[in-house]
Amino acid sequence: MEPDRARALEGIQRTLKGLLFTETEVFYFHLQNLGVGRDEILDKPEQFVRTIHDIFGKGSPLVEKTIISEISKELSVDPKSDLVEMIKSLRKGET
Amino acid sequence: MKSPEQMRDDSTLAFLASHAKKSKEPINPVFRHGAGVVYEIEGVDLSFERIKSYEQEKLLSAAGAKPFPACPKCSSLLLSVQLNCPDCKRQSLARSEIMIHYECEYSGPVEEFVSQKDAEYVCPKCSKTLKRVGIEYGKPGIGFKCRDCGRVFQYPLVNITCSGGHQSKLDELDLKPFPVYKVNDEIQGFADLADYFLAIQKALARSGIEVEVLARVRGQSGVVHIIPLTVRTGKMQAVVDFILNEAGSDAKVLQKILRSADLGQHVALLFVPASLVSQLAGMVNPEKIRLLAIPGNDPDAVAREVIKVVG
Numbered sequence: 203m204e205p206d207r208a209r210a211l212e213g214i215q216r217t218l219k220g221l222l223f224t225e226t227e228v229f230y231f232h233l234q235n236l237g238v239g240r241d242e243i244l245d246k247p248e249q250f251v252r253t254i255h256d257i258f259g260k261g262s263p264l265v266e267k268t269i270i271s272e273i274s275k276e277l278s279v280d281p282k283s284d285l286v287e288m289i290k291s292l293r294k295g296e297t
Numbered sequence: 298m299k300s301p302e303q304m305r306d307d308s309t310l311a312f313l314a315s316h317a318k319k320s321k322e323p324i325n326p327v328f329r330h331g332a333g334v335v336y337e338i339e340g341v342d343l344s345f346e347r348i349k350s351y352e353q354e355k356l357l358s359a360a361g362a363k364p365f366p367a368c369p370k371c372s373s374l375l376l377s378v379q380l381n382c383p384d385c386k387r388q389s390l391a392r393s394e395i396m397i398h399y400e401c402e403y404s405g406p407v408e409e410f411v412s413q414k415d416a417e418y419v420c421p422k423c424s425k426t427l428k429r430v431g432i433e434y435g436k437p438g439i440g441f442k443c444r445d446c447g448r449v450f451q452y453p454l455v456n457i458t459c460s461g462g463h464q465s466k467l468d469e470l471d472l473k474p475f476p477v478y479k480v481n482d483e484i485q486g487f488a489d490l491a492d493y494f495l496a497i498q499k500a501l502a503r504s505g506i507e508v509e510v511l512a513r514v515r516g517q518s519g520v521v522h523i524i525p526l527t528v529r530t531g532k533m534q535a536v537v538d539f540i541l542n543e544a545g546s547d548a549k550v551l552q553k554i555l556r557s558a559d560l561g562q563h564v565a566l567l568f569v570p571a572s573l574v575s576q577l578a579g580m581v582n583p584e585k586i587r588l589l590a591i592p593g594n595d596p597d598a599v600a601r602e603v604i605k606v607v608g
């Protein structure tokens with residue numbers, strides 16, 4: 203994995219851990235149920251974001267916003283308004 | 298007792314505190330198929346992740362280690378054992394008591410020597426009748442026979458395969474140590490929280506409501522959640538949970554939503570500081586999580602609020 207992608211993944215995992223603390227494993231279980239391993243988040247952004255919506259409902263904008271701001275800080279890139287777009291742009295190396 | 302907003306609303310810590318009152322035994326790592334290494338306390342599996350975060354907070358400290366065999370290539374602990382023939386290396390072995398005919402030196406499983414006609418043994422190779430143990434025949438003990446090449450032996454080759462498909466010999470396995478923990482005295486700070494939950498439980502029980510304190514409820518993920526209170530009435534079954542202060546309440550409410558999603562059918566009554574009710578209302582689905590303001594410091598008042606919803 204390119205260093206930027208590795209840092210972005212780490213940033214996402216760290217953000218989730220910061221928000222969900224000891225419950226993070228429960229989130230990863232439901233993510234895995236949709237076929238996304240915790241290390242595959244960047245490869246399957248739609249499923250990742252869908253899991254966030256399914257679980258957090260009205261609370262999901264907070265999760266998404268926090269992750270977007272964390273990635274943009276981590277990689278010094280402009281935040282995008284949409285988490286799927288943000289992750290996809292990392293995949294294409296647009297950042 | 299501290300007032301509720303001075304307490305930290307982690308029911309697992311309250312559970313650990315009440316456990317530590319009863320037992321000073323070290324907390325040992327155990328390996329669970331599918332879940333990896335967990336720490337079992339009174340039948341509840343706590344994940345290594347969770348235990349580690351408590352260690353970072355100095356609530357637990359390592360007091361030794363227990364090693365687990367691991368794949369030398371990928372560190373997987375999910376290992377399976379295969380027994381192979383030392384000659385042809387194949388796996389079609391049968392385990393049984395071994396018998397040997399001294400004169401012709403044939404050895405094999407006892408069953409091969411059992412004669413159809415009578416109670417005596419007959420050598421399957423030379424067909425002689427064997428009567429006297431220790432003189433004509435011996436039974437050296439349990440062994441293996443390879444169904445493929447016929448070899449009889451005492452010790453098969455032991456091969457280990459990990460979940461990733463790597464093969465190793467027994468002596469090539471790695472040992473991965475996991476800490477054994479002891480509970481530090483600081484954990485007693487959370488006994489107050491357990492007492493608070495207990496006081497609410499008593500008040501609810503006085504009103505004839507079936508209620509369990511620090512209940513263990515398994516979620517869809519398989520994780521066992523420690524719930525402050527679960528109540529059951531003819532009308533409904535609900536979990537009662539708390540966010541006791543404003544610090545980090547955004548993250549806390551996400552954790553409660555996640556927990557509620559994992560618990561499926563249960564309705565959660567989530568008590569939060571009055572100042573947070575309207576702010577958090579925008580984040581939760583009211584059909585799954587009902588937000589209630591904590592009514593002061595009195596556990597009885599909390600019980601009355603619960604009864605209003607479930608009674």
Ligand SMILES: [Zn+2]
Nearest residue numbers: 368371459463
């Ligand atoms: Zn392996």
Ligand SMILES: [Zn+2]
Nearest residue numbers: 382385443446
């Ligand atoms: Zn063989």
Ligand SMILES: [Zn+2]
Nearest residue numbers: 398401420423
């Ligand atoms: Zn013989």
